[in-house]
Each structure stands twice: as structure tokens, then as C-alpha cells.
Amino acid sequence: MEKLTLIKVGGKIVEEEDTLRLLLRDFAAIQGYKVLVHGGGRSATQLATRLGVESKMVNGRRVTDAETLRIVTMVYGGLVNKQIVAGLQATGVNALGLTGADMNLIRSDKRPVKEVDYGYVGDVKEVNADLLVSLIRRNIVPVLAPLTHDKQGNMLNTNADTIAGETAKVLAPYFDITLIYCFEKKGVLRDEKDDDSVIPTIDRITFQQYVGEGIIQGGMIPKLENAFEAIDAGVKQVIITQASEIHTNTGTHIQ
Amino acid sequence: MEKLTLIKVGGKIVEEEDTLRLLLRDFAAIQGYKVLVHGGGRSATQLATRLGVESKMVNGRRVTDAETLRIVTMVYGGLVNKQIVAGLQATGVNALGLTGADMNLIRSDKRPVKEVDYGYVGDVKEVNADLLVSLIRRNIVPVLAPLTHDKQGNMLNTNADTIAGETAKVLAPYFDITLIYCFEKKGVLRDEKDDDSVIPTIDRITFQQYVGEGIIQGGMIPKLENAFEAIDAGVKQVIITQASEIHTNTGTHIQ
Numbered sequence: 001m002e003k004l005t006l007i008k009v010g011g012k013i014v015e016e017e018d019t020l021r022l023l024l025r026d027f028a029a030i031q032g033y034k035v036l037v038h039g040g041g042r043s044a045t046q047l048a049t050r051l052g053v054e055s056k057m058v059n060g061r062r063v064t065d066a067e068t069l070r071i072v073t074m075v076y077g078g079l080v081n082k083q084i085v086a087g088l089q090a091t092g093v094n095a096l097g098l099t100g101a102d103m104n105l106i107r108s109d110k111r112p113v114k115e116v117d118y119g120y121v122g123d124v125k126e127v128n129a130d131l132l133v134s135l136i137r138r139n140i141v142p143v144l145a146p147l148t149h150d151k152q153g154n155m156l157n158t159n160a161d162t163i164a165g166e167t168a169k170v171l172a173p174y175f176d177i178t179l180i181y182c183f184e185k186k187g188v189l190r191d192e193k194d195d196d197s198v199i200p201t202i203d204r205i206t207f208q209q210y211v212g213e214g215i216i217q218g219g220m221i222p223k224l225e226n227a228f229e230a231i232d233a234g235v236k237q238v239i240i241t242q243a244s245e246i247h248t249n250t251g252t253h254i255q
Numbered sequence: 256m257e258k259l260t261l262i263k264v265g266g267k268i269v270e271e272e273d274t275l276r277l278l279l280r281d282f283a284a285i286q287g288y289k290v291l292v293h294g295g296g297r298s299a300t301q302l303a304t305r306l307g308v309e310s311k312m313v314n315g316r317r318v319t320d321a322e323t324l325r326i327v328t329m330v331y332g333g334l335v336n337k338q339i340v341a342g343l344q345a346t347g348v349n350a351l352g353l354t355g356a357d358m359n360l361i362r363s364d365k366r367p368v369k370e371v372d373y374g375y376v377g378d379v380k381e382v383n384a385d386l387l388v389s390l391i392r393r394n395i396v397p398v399l400a401p402l403t404h405d406k407q408g409n410m411l412n413t414n415a416d417t418i419a420g421e422t423a424k425v426l427a428p429y430f431d432i433t434l435i436y437c438f439e440k441k442g443v444l445r446d447e448k449d450d451d452s453v454i455p456t457i458d459r460i461t462f463q464q465y466v467g468e469g470i471i472q473g474g475m476i477p478k479l480e481n482a483f484e485a486i487d488a489g490v491k492q493v494i495i496t497q498a499s500e501i502h503t504n505t506g507t508h509i510q
Contacts, residue, residue, distance in 0.1 A: 047329075050306055051305055051306070070334060073333050073334050073337050073338075074302075074329035074330060074333040074334045075329060075333065076333070077332065077333035077334075077336070077337045077352075078328050078329035078330065078331070078332040078333020078334065078336075079325060079328050079329045079332075079333065081332070081333075082328050082332045082354055082356055082402070082410055083328075083410075085354070085356045085357055085404075086356040086404045086408050086409060086410050087408050089356055089359055089404055089406055089408070090406060090407050090408035094358060094359055095356075095357070095358075096353075096357045096358045097332075097354070097356070097357050098351075099337055099340075099352070101337055101340045101341040101344055101350075101352070102340055102350070102351045102352050103349060103350075103351045103395060104344055104349055131390075131393065131395070134393075135386075138386065138389075140358060140386070147337070149340075149341045149344055151344055151345060152345050153341050153342050153344070153345035154341060155337055155338075155341050
């Protein structure tokens with residue numbers, strides 16, 4: 001099968017001109033088919049502040065009322081997405097910016113209200129691979145914004161990690177996929193105070209050992225569980241690394 | 256050849272919930288292949304005002320400095336475009352929102368500074384039909400925002416009428432195209448004070464007569480000249496009508 005690299009980068013990297021330029025250069029250098037999924041939270045918070053709209057976060061997720069939905073639709077789907085697309089086009093990468101509404105790519109359900117009402121936040125229900133696969137095979141490079149729709153006319157704010165993972169899974173039958181999650185650190189660290197203590201590979205057995213020993217803890221546990229879920233769905237490997245290393249094959253490899 | 260209807264609607268129609276709902280219903284009812292090109296100037300002006308950014312217009316065109324470019328990229332490429340796309344998806348139309356940067360669809364040059372420096376405004380140089388034609392044939396309905404790029408990493412603010420006209424021209428070899436420009440009036444009026452005095456058809460000969468008699472004047476002259484240019488490039492017909500009439504085949508037909 002042909003190789004495809006799917007990279008998820010957070011907001012910080014794509015929102016600052018210097019880091020964005022380096023990212024686009026490194027991303028352009030990756031051989032084979034590729035897909036980029038981006039965040040944009042800092043720009044959304046900045047715009048909200050300028051508009052006098054409060055940014056309310058619960059468990060690291062943005063509570064998305066109607067006004068905030070308009071803001072993230074503008075920032076993720078417009079500003080950040082098109083800056084990336086135009087930047088990639090300048091490097092000769094034939095990028096196509098997409099939200100989940102475009103070509104009905106990703107349909108979500110509005111998250112049910114339990115302890116928290118997250119508002120217009122979507123839980124992914126369906127990713128439609130057909131047209132995406134055709135476009136990728138025509139050397140189009142999809143650039144996915146963290147937005148989906150409910151097929152009833154509403155956009156929904158959706159976690160970029162989830163979009164990356166779910167998209168990787170539906171593409172797995174068609175391509176030999178490497179899913180790269182960019183992270184502040186060089187990978188999963190054996191010692192969180194030592195940036196050079198990257199664990200090179202983790203499989204299910206070593207994962208359980210590291211968790212038992214308290215080496216892997218906190219937010220890294222669900223991150224790695226999601227990675228194993230992608231592997232189970234046929235994704236070839238998942239890499240957790242720094243954005244500056246996407247072209248070097250370093251970081252933590254989950255297999 | 257198969258029929259394709261390309262409709263350009265201005266900002267006002269797509270920016271108000273009620274008129275947008277009616278437009279999407281009527282647009283969804285149109286048979287055959289279709290493309291929608293939209294504006295969004297009022298929302299851009301509103302956002303600019305809220306952000307304390309002055310909206311400067313010269314000859315009806317927005318002077319686009321760096322900050323204004325960010326605003327129109329957010330509003331046209333994000334907010335308005337995705338509201339339309341999500342709305343169409345809810346009616347079963349498989350819409351795909353695009354700017355000129357996406358798939359390198361429309362490349363522009365930044366307008367040269369003469370008497371006026373319009374800033375980041377693009378004059379269309381090249382429309383790439385290949386991928387667009389493939390997508391349309393797969394029943395994708397492109398929804399085009401009035402933004403292009405310069406292939407050097409910059410988005411450019413671009414007139415929606417121009418995008419509609421240039422796109423219609425490059426699609427003309429592939430489809431039997433009706434290009435509909437939505438307008439505040441029911442069509443080109445014989446008497447501007449009488450909304451029911453719509454001229455049903457205009458060809459080059461009657462156009463010259465109407466101009467000579469002063470019946471057609473002002474901004475309508477370049478609008479019709481653009482329409483004849485599209486006809487010359489192989490567009491089957493151009494219709495000038497009201498947004499509420501896009502499915503009725505009324506209005507002024509230019510052939």
C-alpha cells in the first residue's frame with residue numbers, strides 16, 4: 001500500500017508566523033501522500049477577547065455558545081486554515097482546506113449535556129472516506145480544520161486530536177498510515193524533567209508496564225489509549241513528537 | 256452537454272438568516288450540476304466595526320490592508336462560507352466550500368497601485384478547471400468565497416462577480432452553463448422607477464440600442480459587458496435576476 005502521513009499540529013505552531021513557516025517547509029518535505037490537521041485555539045481566544053466574548057474552558061475543552069461557534073468557525077475554518085493552505089500552495093503543495101461540513105466529510109452529534117454543557121461541540125459519528133481518498137490519490141493534500149457539522153445545518157467545534165485519529169482510521173484501509181501527533185515535548189518522556197529521556201517505542205505490553213511504574217501518567221494515558229485504538233483500526237504507526245521533528249522520524253513510536 | 260447553473264449571490268442574501276434559508280431551499284431545488292459564489296461584505300464590515308477597524312471603500316471596492324485581509328479571510332472563507340455549506344448539507348446538497356487558494360483553484364495578482372492602493376486585492380489571472388470539473392461530475396457542489404491567492408503565500412480579497420464570471424468561462428468547455436447574477440431588482444429595468452419593467456432578453460444589438468437611448472446606464476453597462484464576455488467565452492446564457500427568482504427562469508436573459 002502507498003504511504004500516507006497524517007500530522008496533527010496544535011494551535012501554537014500554526015498561529016505564529018515563524019513556527020508556521022518552519023512547519024510548512026518541513027511538511028512540504030515529507031514524501032508521499034499527506035494530510036494536515038490543525039488547531040487554532042489561541043487565535044480563537046484572542047479574537048474572542050477583542051470582541052469582548054469570554055473564553056470558558058472546562059477540562060481543557062472550549063465551551064462553545066452561539067457567539068463562540070461563530071468565532072471558531074471564522075478562526076479555524078477561515079483564518080488559520082487559509083493561511084496554511086496559501087502557505088502550502090506557495091511551496092508547491094496542492095493543499096485543500098476542509099471542515100467536516102465540506103463534502104460531508106465528518107458528521108458529528110452535538111455532545112449531550114451531562115455535568116457540563118459544552119454547547120456547540122461535536123462528537124464524531126461518521127467520517128466519509130471515499131471522496132477524500134480520490135482527492136489524495138490526485139495529489140491533493142487535505143488540510144483539516146477542527147470543525148464538523150451535524151448534517152442539520154449547524155457547524156460544531158470538534159477536538160483536533162479526535163479529527164486526526166478518526167480520519168486516520170477511515171483512511172487505514174486505503175493507505176499505509178503514519179499518524180503523527182505533535183506535542184510540546186520531543187516524545188513521551190521517561191523522566192518528565194529530562195527532555196532527552198524520550199521513550200523510542202511503546203507497545204501495549206510496555207505501555208502497561210510504564211503505567212504500572214508511574215512513568216506514564218495523567219493526560220498521556222488517554223492520548224496513548226487513542227493511539228492504540230488507531231493501531232487496532234489498522235493505522236500502521238502513531239508517533240508522538242515535536243512539530244520541529246515531523247520530518248526526522250524521531251519521537252515516541254507507538255506500534 | 257450537461258447543464259450547470261452557476262449562481263452569484265451578494266452578501267445581503269446570505270448574511271441574513273431568513274433570506275439565506277430561502278436561498279438555500281431554492282438553490283437546492285435547481286436541477287443538474289451547480290456552483291454557488293457568494294459575497295459577505297456586510298458581515299466583514301460588521302466584524303471590522305466591532306474590532307475597531309475602519310472599512311474604507313473606493314469605487315465600491317474594499318481597500319484591504321493586512322488587518323482587513325484577516326477579517327475578510329475569516330468572514331468570507333470561514334463564517335459565511337461554512338454557514339452556506341452546512342446549510343446546503345442539511346438539504347442534501349453535497350457542498351464543498353472553496354477559496355481560490357484551495358486546490359490552487361484561482362490564482363490572482365495583487366492589484367497594481369495606480370491612483371488607488373487597494374491593498375491585498377486580487378485580479379484573477381488563472382482558474383484551474385480540472386479538479387473542479389471532476390468534483391462537479393461527482394455531484395459535489397462548489398461554494399466559492401470571494402478570496403483568491405497569489406501562489407506566494409498570500410490570500411487576496413477578490414470581487415465575487417469576477418470570480419463567478421471567470422469560473423463560468425473556464426467551465427464552459429465542459430458544461431452547458433447558465434450564469435445567474437443575483438441583483439436587488441427583478442432584472443435590467445426599462446424604467447428604473449418601475450420594478451415590473453424588466454427587459455426579458457438583451458443581445459448585443461439591443462444592448463447598444465438601450466445604451467444609446469439611455470435606458471441602460473451607469474454600473475449596469477460594465478455588468479452587461481462582463482455578461483457578453485462570458486457569452487463570448489462559451490457560456491450559454493447569463494441571467495440577471497433577484498435571488499428569490501433563481502429557480503423561476505425569470506429576469507433579464509443575456510444571450
